[in-house]
Amino acid sequence: MGRRGRGRVLTRHADKAQWMRDHRFAWLEIATYPAAYSAATATHGIRGGAPSNKIARYYGPAGAFETRTETTDQGTTVHARYIGGPVT
Incomplete structure:
Protein backbone atom coordinates (compact mmCIF):
# COMPACT_ATOMS: atom_id res chain seq x y z
CA MET A 1 0.00 0.00 0.00
CA GLY A 2 1.30 3.47 -0.84
CA ARG A 3 1.53 6.26 1.71
CA ARG A 4 -1.83 7.65 0.74
CA GLY A 5 -4.52 6.31 3.08
CA ARG A 6 -2.11 4.58 5.45
CA GLY A 7 -3.19 5.05 9.06
CA ARG A 8 -6.14 7.19 8.05
CA VAL A 9 -9.07 7.19 10.46
CA LEU A 10 -12.47 7.41 8.77
CA THR A 11 -15.18 8.80 11.02
CA ARG A 12 -18.69 9.92 10.20
CA HIS A 13 -18.44 13.25 12.03
CA ALA A 14 -21.82 14.53 10.84
CA ASP A 15 -23.59 11.51 12.38
CA LYS A 16 -21.58 11.73 15.61
CA ALA A 17 -22.24 15.46 15.99
CA GLN A 18 -25.98 14.92 15.49
CA TRP A 19 -26.05 12.07 18.02
CA MET A 20 -24.37 14.30 20.60
CA ARG A 21 -26.83 17.12 19.93
CA ILE A 30 -15.25 9.83 18.21
CA ALA A 31 -12.25 7.80 17.02
CA THR A 32 -8.85 6.41 17.98
CA TYR A 33 -6.01 8.07 16.13
CA PRO A 34 -2.65 6.30 15.77
CA ALA A 35 -0.77 9.61 16.09
CA ALA A 36 -1.26 12.06 18.97
CA TYR A 37 -1.01 15.06 16.63
CA SER A 38 -3.96 13.72 14.60
CA ALA A 39 -6.03 13.44 17.78
CA ALA A 40 -5.03 17.00 18.72
CA THR A 41 -6.13 18.26 15.30
CA ALA A 42 -9.48 16.49 15.70
CA THR A 43 -10.10 17.87 19.21
CA HIS A 44 -9.24 21.38 18.05
CA GLY A 45 -11.69 21.06 15.17
CA ILE A 46 -14.45 19.67 17.38
CA ARG A 47 -14.10 22.55 19.82
CA GLY A 48 -14.42 24.83 16.79
CA GLY A 49 -11.09 26.55 17.12
CA ALA A 50 -9.76 25.53 13.73
CA PRO A 51 -11.69 27.04 10.82
CA SER A 52 -9.34 25.36 8.37
CA ASN A 53 -10.00 21.97 9.98
CA LYS A 54 -12.28 19.90 7.71
CA ILE A 55 -14.31 18.43 10.60
CA ALA A 56 -15.00 21.77 12.36
CA ARG A 57 -18.03 22.37 10.11
CA TYR A 58 -19.97 19.60 11.88
CA TYR A 59 -19.38 20.86 15.41
CA GLY A 60 -20.44 24.50 15.37
CA PRO A 61 -20.79 26.93 16.89
CA ALA A 62 -17.36 27.23 18.45
CA GLY A 63 -17.47 26.16 22.09
CA ALA A 64 -20.60 24.02 21.77
CA PHE A 65 -18.63 20.78 22.24
CA GLU A 66 -16.10 19.62 24.84
CA THR A 67 -13.41 17.05 24.20
CA ARG A 68 -11.15 14.78 26.17
CA THR A 69 -8.49 12.32 25.10
CA GLU A 70 -7.27 8.98 26.40
CA THR A 71 -4.05 7.21 25.55
CA THR A 72 -4.57 3.58 24.57
CA ASP A 73 -2.45 0.79 23.11
CA GLN A 74 -3.82 1.71 19.67
CA GLY A 75 -3.07 5.45 19.94
CA THR A 76 -5.07 8.38 21.27
CA THR A 77 -8.84 8.09 21.62
CA VAL A 78 -10.93 11.25 21.31
CA HIS A 79 -14.22 11.60 23.19
CA ALA A 80 -16.59 14.54 22.85
CA ARG A 81 -19.89 15.80 24.18
CA TYR A 82 -22.34 18.54 23.27
CA ILE A 83 -22.78 21.16 25.98
CA GLY A 84 -24.89 23.69 24.12
CA GLY A 85 -23.94 27.21 23.17
CA PRO A 86 -20.44 28.64 23.17
CA VAL A 87 -18.44 28.50 26.38
CA THR A 88 -17.93 31.99 27.80
Whole structure:
Protein backbone atom coordinates (compact mmCIF):
# COMPACT_ATOMS: atom_id res chain seq x y z
CA MET A 1 0.00 0.00 0.00
CA GLY A 2 1.30 3.47 -0.84
CA ARG A 3 1.53 6.26 1.71
CA ARG A 4 -1.83 7.65 0.74
CA GLY A 5 -4.52 6.31 3.08
CA ARG A 6 -2.11 4.58 5.45
CA GLY A 7 -3.19 5.05 9.06
CA ARG A 8 -6.14 7.19 8.05
CA VAL A 9 -9.07 7.19 10.46
CA LEU A 10 -12.47 7.41 8.77
CA THR A 11 -15.18 8.80 11.02
CA ARG A 12 -18.69 9.92 10.20
CA HIS A 13 -18.44 13.25 12.03
CA ALA A 14 -21.82 14.53 10.84
CA ASP A 15 -23.59 11.51 12.38
CA LYS A 16 -21.58 11.73 15.61
CA ALA A 17 -22.24 15.46 15.99
CA GLN A 18 -25.98 14.92 15.49
CA TRP A 19 -26.05 12.07 18.02
CA MET A 20 -24.37 14.30 20.60
CA ARG A 21 -26.83 17.12 19.93
CA ASP A 22 -29.63 14.63 20.55
CA HIS A 23 -27.95 13.39 23.77
CA ARG A 24 -26.71 16.57 25.42
CA PHE A 25 -23.87 16.11 27.97
CA ALA A 26 -23.36 12.43 27.01
CA TRP A 27 -19.77 11.54 26.10
CA LEU A 28 -19.26 9.74 22.79
CA GLU A 29 -16.13 8.09 21.44
CA ILE A 30 -15.25 9.83 18.21
CA ALA A 31 -12.25 7.80 17.02
CA THR A 32 -8.85 6.41 17.98
CA TYR A 33 -6.01 8.07 16.13
CA PRO A 34 -2.65 6.30 15.77
CA ALA A 35 -0.77 9.61 16.09
CA ALA A 36 -1.26 12.06 18.97
CA TYR A 37 -1.01 15.06 16.63
CA SER A 38 -3.96 13.72 14.60
CA ALA A 39 -6.03 13.44 17.78
CA ALA A 40 -5.03 17.00 18.72
CA THR A 41 -6.13 18.26 15.30
CA ALA A 42 -9.48 16.49 15.70
CA THR A 43 -10.10 17.87 19.21
CA HIS A 44 -9.24 21.38 18.05
CA GLY A 45 -11.69 21.06 15.17
CA ILE A 46 -14.45 19.67 17.38
CA ARG A 47 -14.10 22.55 19.82
CA GLY A 48 -14.42 24.83 16.79
CA GLY A 49 -11.09 26.55 17.12
CA ALA A 50 -9.76 25.53 13.73
CA PRO A 51 -11.69 27.04 10.82
CA SER A 52 -9.34 25.36 8.37
CA ASN A 53 -10.00 21.97 9.98
CA LYS A 54 -12.28 19.90 7.71
CA ILE A 55 -14.31 18.43 10.60
CA ALA A 56 -15.00 21.77 12.36
CA ARG A 57 -18.03 22.37 10.11
CA TYR A 58 -19.97 19.60 11.88
CA TYR A 59 -19.38 20.86 15.41
CA GLY A 60 -20.44 24.50 15.37
CA PRO A 61 -20.79 26.93 16.89
CA ALA A 62 -17.36 27.23 18.45
CA GLY A 63 -17.47 26.16 22.09
CA ALA A 64 -20.60 24.02 21.77
CA PHE A 65 -18.63 20.78 22.24
CA GLU A 66 -16.10 19.62 24.84
CA THR A 67 -13.41 17.05 24.20
CA ARG A 68 -11.15 14.78 26.17
CA THR A 69 -8.49 12.32 25.10
CA GLU A 70 -7.27 8.98 26.40
CA THR A 71 -4.05 7.21 25.55
CA THR A 72 -4.57 3.58 24.57
CA ASP A 73 -2.45 0.79 23.11
CA GLN A 74 -3.82 1.71 19.67
CA GLY A 75 -3.07 5.45 19.94
CA THR A 76 -5.07 8.38 21.27
CA THR A 77 -8.84 8.09 21.62
CA VAL A 78 -10.93 11.25 21.31
CA HIS A 79 -14.22 11.60 23.19
CA ALA A 80 -16.59 14.54 22.85
CA ARG A 81 -19.89 15.80 24.18
CA TYR A 82 -22.34 18.54 23.27
CA ILE A 83 -22.78 21.16 25.98
CA GLY A 84 -24.89 23.69 24.12
CA GLY A 85 -23.94 27.21 23.17
CA PRO A 86 -20.44 28.64 23.17
CA VAL A 87 -18.44 28.50 26.38
CA THR A 88 -17.93 31.99 27.80
